[in-house]
Amino acid sequence: MAVLKTEGLTKFFGGLCAVRDFGIEVPEGGLHGLIGPNGAGKTTVFNMVTGLYPASEGSIVFDGQSVVGMEPHQITQLGIARTFQNIRIFPNLTVLDNVRIAYHSHAGYGFLDAVLRTRHFEQKERELSERTQDFLDVFGLADLQDEVASSLPYGQQRRLEIARALAADPKLLLLDEPAAGMNPQETVELMDLIHFIRDRFALTILLIEHQMRVVMGICEWITVMDFGEVIARGTAREVQTNRQVIEAYLGKGEVAGARRRA
Amino acid sequence: MIKRVAQTRLGTHWKWIVGVVAVYAVGQLMISLGILTTYWATILQKACIMAIVSLGLNLIYGFNGQFSLGQWGFYAIGAYASADITYRWARGDMSGLAVVLTTLLLGAVALVVWGKGTARRIAAGVLGMAVVGWIVHIVVVGTFSPWAFLVDVCNVFAVMPGFLSQEVAFLAALFFGGTVAAVVSYFFGLPVLKMGGDYFGIATLGFTMVVKVLADNADSVFPEMKGARGMVGTPQLTTWFWACLFLVITVVVLRNLLQSSTGRAVISVREDETAAKAMGIDTTKYKTLAFVVGSFFAGLAGALYAHRYPTLHPTAFHFVKSFDPLIIVVFGGLGSLTGTVVAAFAWAISLEGLRLLPAGMELWRYVIYPLILLLVMLLRPQGLLGGAELGFLRARIWPRRKAAAGSTLEAVEGAQDGSA
Numbered sequence: 001m002a003v004l005k006t007e008g009l010t011k012f013f014g015g016l017c018a019v020r021d022f023g024i025e026v027p028e029g030g031l032h033g034l035i036g037p038n039g040a041g042k043t044t045v046f047n048m049v050t051g052l053y054p055a056s057e058g059s060i061v062f063d064g065q066s067v068v069g070m071e072p073h074q075i076t077q078l079g080i081a082r083t084f085q086n087i088r089i090f091p092n093l094t095v096l097d098n099v100r101i102a103y104h105s106h107a108g109y110g111f112l113d114a115v116l117r118t119r120h121f122e123q124k125e126r127e128l129s130e131r132t133q134d135f136l137d138v139f140g141l142a143d144l145q146d147e148v149a150s151s152l153p154y155g156q157q158r159r160l161e162i163a164r165a166l167a168a169d170p171k172l173l174l175l176d177e178p179a180a181g182m183n184p185q186e187t188v189e190l191m192d193l194i195h196f197i198r199d200r201f202a203l204t205i206l207l208i209e210h211q212m213r214v215v216m217g218i219c220e221w222i223t224v225m226d227f228g229e230v231i232a233r234g235t236a237r238e239v240q241t242n243r244q245v246i247e248a249y250l251g252k253g254e255v256a257g258a259r260r261r262a
Numbered sequence: 263m264i265k266r267v268a269q270t271r272l273g274t275h276w277k278w279i280v281g282v283v284a285v286y287a288v289g290q291l292m293i294s295l296g297i298l299t300t301y302w303a304t305i306l307q308k309a310c311i312m313a314i315v316s317l318g319l320n321l322i323y324g325f326n327g328q329f330s331l332g333q334w335g336f337y338a339i340g341a342y343a344s345a346d347i348t349y350r351w352a353r354g355d356m357s358g359l360a361v362v363l364t365t366l367l368l369g370a371v372a373l374v375v376w377g378k379g380t381a382r383r384i385a386a387g388v389l390g391m392a393v394v395g396w397i398v399h400i401v402v403v404g405t406f407s408p409w410a411f412l413v414d415v416c417n418v419f420a421v422m423p424g425f426l427s428q429e430v431a432f433l434a435a436l437f438f439g440g441t442v443a444a445v446v447s448y449f450f451g452l453p454v455l456k457m458g459g460d461y462f463g464i465a466t467l468g469f470t471m472v473v474k475v476l477a478d479n480a481d482s483v484f485p486e487m488k489g490a491r492g493m494v495g496t497p498q499l500t501t502w503f504w505a506c507l508f509l510v511i512t513v514v515v516l517r518n519l520l521q522s523s524t525g526r527a528v529i530s531v532r533e534d535e536t537a538a539k540a541m542g543i544d545t546t547k548y549k550t551l552a553f554v555v556g557s558f559f560a561g562l563a564g565a566l567y568a569h570r571y572p573t574l575h576p577t578a579f580h581f582v583k584s585f586d587p588l589i590i591v592v593f594g595g596l597g598s599l600t601g602t603v604v605a606a607f608a609w610a611i612s613l614e615g616l617r618l619l620p621a622g623m624e625l626w627r628y629v630i631y632p633l634i635l636l637l638v639m640l641l642r643p644q645g646l647l648g649g650a651e652l653g654f655l656r657a658r659i660w661p662r663r664k665a666a667a668g669s670t671l672e673a674v675e676g677a678q679d680g681s682a
Contacts, residue, residue: 051539052539072540073539073541073544073545076539081540081541088536089537090529090534090538091533092597093526093529093530093533094657096660097526100523101526101527101530102541102542103523104542105542107522109522110380110381111519111524111551112380112381113379113381114519114522114523114524115515116518118379120379120380121522125522125523130660133660145660145662146659
């Protein structure tokens with residue numbers, strides 16, 4: 001069964017068509033890649049799926065339920081979490097607080113409990129914090145729990161952002177160019193991290209990536225976009241040899257395209 | 263026994279409790295013994311009042327990131343709403359107190375419908391008691407009118423000893439001032455909070471201006487408010503004790519709120535609204551919450567103000583003054599409760615203290631004061647304390663726990679390295 005299915009998804013910004021008739025079917029489990037040159041509309045697709053942009057046309061069905069018109073926080077609570085192309089952690093908060101915020105909807109106490117510091121509050125807050133600590137431990141961030149997030153090195157900020165997204169307990173995780181700006185060492189660690197997440201949390205991952213090495217290395221199924229439209233679908237091997245894909249990335253002129261790839 | 267008390271939450275903060283009580287006691291002694299003149303006693307109370315308004319604004323601007331100039335309007339609303347209650351009470355008219363009671367009961371209904379947990383249980387209890395009281399009233403007096411019941415309940419205050427009755431009426435008025443400000447801010451916030459940044463700032467500035475004009479013309483609806491002539495005859499009930507107590511309550515409530523999941527949701531909106539949404543935070547809800555709670559404290563401070571100065575004049579609520587809380591919040595440090603309290607006292611004491619300049623030099627305080635502001639902003643743009651907090655207000659540190667059993671990233675990576 002498809003975790004995520006979109007049909008005819010279209011987004012206009014004024015007269016500009018950023019995404020046209022985008023259809024994707026992401027089956028449960030596994031790693032799926034969404035690739036394409038700059039400006040192809042990949043992030044716009046993510047923004048529509050997570051509710052940050054309203055879709056101009058088309059349907060988005062997540063887990064058998066239409067999410068078109070829902071608020072972003074409702075969609076997250078249904079089970080879609082994401083990271084952003086330019087890391088968007090909460091910069092002035094500690095690592096612990098960054099992840100505790102993602103647990104917010106499971107806090108289990110109200111405003112008055114917090115203000116009066118009732119026994120119920122103390123118990124729930126302790127549970128919440130300890131669960132977060134266990135979670136940070138899983139990602140090797142436990143020792144950094146009291147560090148201010150913006151003071152972490154880039155690779156660890158990305159790791160924190162992914163950890164925070166996972167703390168929201170998603171069924172589907174959307175990663176928007178997780179390897180952007182990373183050095184080769186950090187990229188290798190990231191690929192390990194993504195494999196680890198898939199195995200440990202048993203969820204579906206859809207990721208946008210520019211670095212072919214990353215996509216081809218970890219994605220089982222790839223969708224390629226160009227100028228807002230899907231131009232190819234298939235396994236890594238199929239996509240790599242697709243003529244339209246090569247043209248989209250390297251331009252027309254068969255000799256040049258063929259040589260570079262070889 | 264002592265050991266057990268020391269282990270409770272209050273026990274861990276005993277130094278701060280003793281410190282606050284000592285500050286209050288020293289102030290009270292100096293006022294009672296006449297070491298501080300009435301003039302300076304008033305300034306200290308004004309400092310507490312300004313600290314409360316500014317703490318409310320810090321929640322809205324410093325912690326939630328919504329730039330608001332409406333705080334002064336809510337301050338005015340709280341002042342007038344509460345003054346009207348005690349004004350009537352002082353003249354034997356219980357209808358004001360009955361309105362407060364109605365507000366309380368409506369609040370209880372709202373909590374039963376939308377609240378959860380402890381709040382809901384308490385509200386249900388209050389409502390239950392009210393219904394029982396009403397039924398008793400129907401049987402004894404023989405009238406079904408709920409209003410007559412509420413007025414009769416308030417008449418009980420009249421037979422209480424004078425001192426007690428006066429303080430109960432005062433506290434009811436304070437609660438009412440805060441609540442009216444909070445309710446107005448809720449309905450004002452519904453459309454306006456959707457606008458971000460500068461637009462919100464301008465809209466709230468407009469709100470403060472509108473409230474000032476309404477105060478100018480309030481006598482056409484409430485003759486006792488006397489409009490632009492200024493309302494006189496409000497009982498002067500705010501004392502150093504009440505000002506201190508409500509400042510402490512405000513600080514504790516905000517601290518407890520901010521150091522909870524609710525508070526973290528409020529702060530996440532300031533940090534990155536888009537990311538907060540993507541983390542499942544209903545940002546509209548938490549913007550509204552911060553705005554309403556912040557306005558409640560503005561209203562509360564306004565109520566304290568109304569019972570401190572004999573005349574309530576609309577010029578005191580001119581929008582130019584709405585920059586005072588803003589100056590205090592930025593001066594003390596956005597996102598620092600400690601900083602706001604320190605800055606409020608520094609503001610009140612220095613602005614008045616500069617009056618002590620030699621004769622003929624008093625007007626120089628309007629040169630010195632802006633210069634101080636300029637210098638602080640140049641040398642310490644993050645405010646006196648930045649985002650830092652002191653002692654009791656500091657966030658709780660959760661000690662690191664022993665690593666839990668199970669697969670961790672390191673273990674997996676280690677295994678891969680080993681096999682490679």
